[in-house]
Amino acid sequence: MKKIRTQLMLCGGTGCHSSGSLAFREALEQEIVKRGLSEEVKIIETGCNGFCAVGPVMLVQPEGIFYQKLKPEDVPLLVEEHLLKGRPVKKLMYVEPASAQTIPKMNDIPFFSKQMFRVMRNKGVIDPEIIDEYIARDGYFGVAKALTEMTPEQIIHEVKVSGLRGRGGAGFPAGLKWEFASKSQSDIKYVLCNADEGDPGAFMDRSVLEADPHAVLEGMIIAARAINAHQGYIYCRTEYPLAIHRLTIAIRQAREYGLLGKNILGSGFDFDIEIYEGAGAFVCGEETALMRSIEGRRGMPRPRPPFPAQKGLWEKPTILNNVETLANIAQIITNGGEWYASVGTAGSKGTKVFALSGDVNNIGLVEVPMGTTLRTLIFDIGGGIPNKKKFKGVQLGGPSGGCVPEHLLDTPVDYEEIAKVGAIMGSGGVIVMDENTCMVDMARFFLDFIQDESCGKCTPCREGTRRFLEILKRICNGQGEPSDIDTLEEMAIVIKNASLCGLGQTAPNPVLSTLRYFKDEYYAHIIEKRCPAKRCVALLKFEVNPDMCTKCGACFRACPADAIIWKKKEIASIDKEKCIKCLTCFEKCKFDAIF
Amino acid sequence: MAKLTVQDLKKIKEDATKSIYLRGEKGNIRVIIHMGTCGIAAGAREVMTALMEEMAQNDYSHIRVMASGCMGLCSSEPNVTVEIEEQSPIVYQHVNANKMRQIFKRHVLMGEVQTDFALAKM
Ligand SMILES: Cc1cc2nc3c(=O)[nH]c(=O)nc-3n(C[C@H](O)[C@H](O)[C@H](O)COP(=O)(O)O)c2cc1C
Numbered sequence: 001m002k003k004i005r006t007q008l009m010l011c012g013g014t015g016c017h018s019s020g021s022l023a024f025r026e027a028l029e030q031e032i033v034k035r036g037l038s039e040e041v042k043i044i045e046t047g048c049n050g051f052c053a054v055g056p057v058m059l060v061q062p063e064g065i066f067y068q069k070l071k072p073e074d075v076p077l078l079v080e081e082h083l084l085k086g087r088p089v090k091k092l093m094y095v096e097p098a099s100a101q102t103i104p105k106m107n108d109i110p111f112f113s114k115q116m117f118r119v120m121r122n123k124g125v126i127d128p129e130i131i132d133e134y135i136a137r138d139g140y141f142g143v144a145k146a147l148t149e150m151t152p153e154q155i156i157h158e159v160k161v162s163g164l165r166g167r168g169g170a171g172f173p174a175g176l177k178w179e180f181a182s183k184s185q186s187d188i189k190y191v192l193c194n195a196d197e198g199d200p201g202a203f204m205d206r207s208v209l210e211a212d213p214h215a216v217l218e219g220m221i222i223a224a225r226a227i228n229a230h231q232g233y234i235y236c237r238t239e240y241p242l243a244i245h246r247l248t249i250a251i252r253q254a255r256e257y258g259l260l261g262k263n264i265l266g267s268g269f270d271f272d273i274e275i276y277e278g279a280g281a282f283v284c285g286e287e288t289a290l291m292r293s294i295e296g297r298r299g300m301p302r303p304r305p306p307f308p309a310q311k312g313l314w315e316k317p318t319i320l321n322n323v324e325t326l327a328n329i330a331q332i333i334t335n336g337g338e339w340y341a342s343v344g345t346a347g348s349k350g351t352k353v354f355a356l357s358g359d360v361n362n363i364g365l366v367e368v369p370m371g372t373t374l375r376t377l378i379f380d381i382g383g384g385i386p387n388k389k390k391f392k393g394v395q396l397g398g399p400s401g402g403c404v405p406e407h408l409l410d411t412p413v414d415y416e417e418i419a420k421v422g423a424i425m426g427s428g429g430v431i432v433m434d435e436n437t438c439m440v441d442m443a444r445f446f447l448d449f450i451q452d453e454s455c456g457k458c459t460p461c462r463e464g465t466r467r468f469l470e471i472l473k474r475i476c477n478g479q480g481e482p483s484d485i486d487t488l489e490e491m492a493i494v495i496k497n498a499s500l501c502g503l504g505q506t507a508p509n510p511v512l513s514t515l516r517y518f519k520d521e522y523y524a525h526i527i528e529k530r531c532p533a534k535r536c537v538a539l540l541k542f543e544v545n546p547d548m549c550t551k552c553g554a555c556f557r558a559c560p561a562d563a564i565i566w567k568k569k570e571i572a573s574i575d576k577e578k579c580i581k582c583l584t585c586f587e588k589c590k591f592d593a594i595f
Numbered sequence: 596m597a598k599l600t601v602q603d604l605k606k607i608k609e610d611a612t613k614s615i616y617l618r619g620e621k622g623n624i625r626v627i628i629h630m631g632t633c634g635i636a637a638g639a640r641e642v643m644t645a646l647m648e649e650m651a652q653n654d655y656s657h658i659r660v661m662a663s664g665c666m667g668l669c670s671s672e673p674n675v676t677v678e679i680e681e682q683s684p685i686v687y688q689h690v691n692a693n694k695m696r697q698i699f700k701r702h703v704l705m706g707e708v709q710t711d712f713a714l715a716k717m
Contacts, residue, residue, distance in 0.1 A: 003650040005650075005662075084662070086629070087631065265598075
């Protein structure tokens with residue numbers, strides 16, 4: 001057998017799968033065989049690389065050349081030039097939008113170079129379906145240390161020193177949670193992993209599971225040892241088939257190696273893990289509802305206390321941690337809590353993974369040290385706003401979170417600092433909005449989601465979110481009244497204070513934060529019956545202002561319904577019979593002439 | 596599959612590290628075959644094949660083989676560059692399969708520059 005000289009790290013995350021990496025892979029495999037390179041060149045399918053915006057992506061090692069937007073048609077050129085002749089193919093490389101410069105090496109691309117990889121250290125480096133590759137990257141050495149060299153107290157101490165806080169949203173110190181559960185007396189205890197990931201626009205946990213499933217298993221084994229649990233469950237949403245597939249393989253391999261099951265690594269400690277598929281209700285991500293759901297009951301929250309650390313799953317002491325929280329644990333044990341805490345701010349240690357989406361050039365998955373500013377996140381790593389549009393706001397923490405406007409973009413990523421400006425760190429969803437976003441409509445969108453997902457158990461949430469949504473819909477439809485704003489603000493307090501679980505308690509946040517920074521937009525809708533961002537269809541006339549029309553015809557060419565009447569050198573007009581109010585012409589008109 | 600001990604875990608790490616070494620940051624020797632059209636026309640493919648055969652003889656995880664483009668010295672192709680950490684790279688010219696084997700055994704493995712075929716120090 002010959003020695004492999006080149007490895008092609010092809011991204012096999014869900015994002016790249018859906019942009020066509022499977023067809024590309026097939027073509028690539030065939031071409032490699034055809035050119036007789038199959039003994040020298042190997043394709044490795046990795047987990048999500050993070051740069052989903054330019055997928056399918058592939059990294060060629062050892063050179064470190066990064067290719068993007070790959071199509072099966074590119075295969076012959078790529079193989080001929082790069083693999084056979086060693087000449088990297090410029091036209092398949094990344095081009096920096098701002099400078100129009102081609103950047104061949106992955107590590108030189110700003111999207112990657114400003115990041116810091118801890119949770120995602122193995123993404124694109126190992127094949128997630130091969131346990132040995134994980135072990136080669138120090139995998140399961142955290143378990144080895146925790147099980148053979150440390151007492152449960154020492155494990156908990158190390159996690160406390162690290163300052164790691166829960167990445168599922170609330171930011172509760174992980175070490176403290178473990179300590180509570182370890183002190184609860186019971187023969188049976190449970191360790192749960194929350195992989196429900198319900199926030200719209202969030203895909204951090206999915207990618208971690210797809211790229212490095214063993215890291216999560218390892219975190220759970222260590223947690224189990226810390227509190228003396230022998231059974232664990234991963235609660236993963238059914239909508240994540242690839243994550244579940246890779247987890248299933250990982251669990252099987254870990255069992256074969258005796259890293260799960262009886263007497264792990266000869267230490268005498270037993271622990272096993274099962275996957276529980278959740279049916280995709282947002283509220284099932286809430287800890288008490290999640291436990292009910294695993295018990296086979298309807299996923300509804302219950303009041304706390306008692307806290308799960310005392311009475312959780314089947315009334316037994318339980319810890320529930322988020323995927324990303326658990327993916328940090330093995331490194332904390334291997335490298336020490338102090339090492340972990342060397343990065344970050346006073347109250348927020350380590351790194352945080354964010355899912356960048358919305359109106360931003362580099363949609364994808366990024367990991368930055370705590371303390372990085374939102375500006376760096378969105379403009380340096382995210383590459384700024386597409387189509388030369390202006391930034392308007394960024395929604396952090398999904399439907400439970402809030403928006404941050406332009407003048408607060410220098411806020412660092414830190415649990416307390418973000419709370420101060422009226423948003424939350426949340427689980428890491430970052431939705432960037434450009435000037436064409438209507439903030440009232442955005443609040444309506446999230447309330448629509450929340451109202452839909454409210455489980456209905458408690459009245460403030462069930463009825464409150466419904467009334468909230470009605471008012472917002474009225475405002476967007478031009479039927480708002482000046483008193484609506486006071487009503488919203490008053491009701492927000494009641495919903496926040498009286499709801500049973502986090503879903504209701506945070507439901508008013510999108511409204512409160514848009515009222516805080518964009519109140520004038522609410523007034524424009526209510527009093528002037530005008531939508532400044534031109535998004536609320538009911539408030540638009542669908543007419544052309546002849547003074548502003550430059551007769552360019554861009555609207556005419558874009559209209560999907562042939563509703564624009566236009567000839568060369570003539571002012572456009574809209575045929576209201578044909579118009580389907582899709583807003584395409586508003587987007588295309590550079591001169592703001594349609595209103 | 597037998598259940599692992601910590602010792603076994605270390606052994607697996609050692610073995611598996613070899614299979615992913617190409618993806619690491621460092622390798623302390625690089626052998627670069629210049630495979631432009633000119634190089635291939637002059638026989639660089641055979642040189643690569645010979646090199647890969649040598650590489651397969653043993654565990655040479657500290658050595659990385661790379662194909663790169665034409666250096667601009669088309670008349671002296673096939674060219675091969677050997678880069679050993681902390682030494683200046685040596686370019687060989689008119690390499691064929693046999694010369695490649697010699698360069699690999701003497702220079703890459705034993706550190707003796709084969710001045711007979713060397714074009715230049717870079
Ligand atoms: C409505 C609602 C939905 C939630 N959804 C999730 C989720 O999808 N994933 C998650 O990790 N945590 C979610 N949480 C937070 C969990 O209740 C819990 O705090 C978290 O899983 C604890 O893990 P951590 O301390 O590691 O963050 C949700 C909370 C609420 C109130």
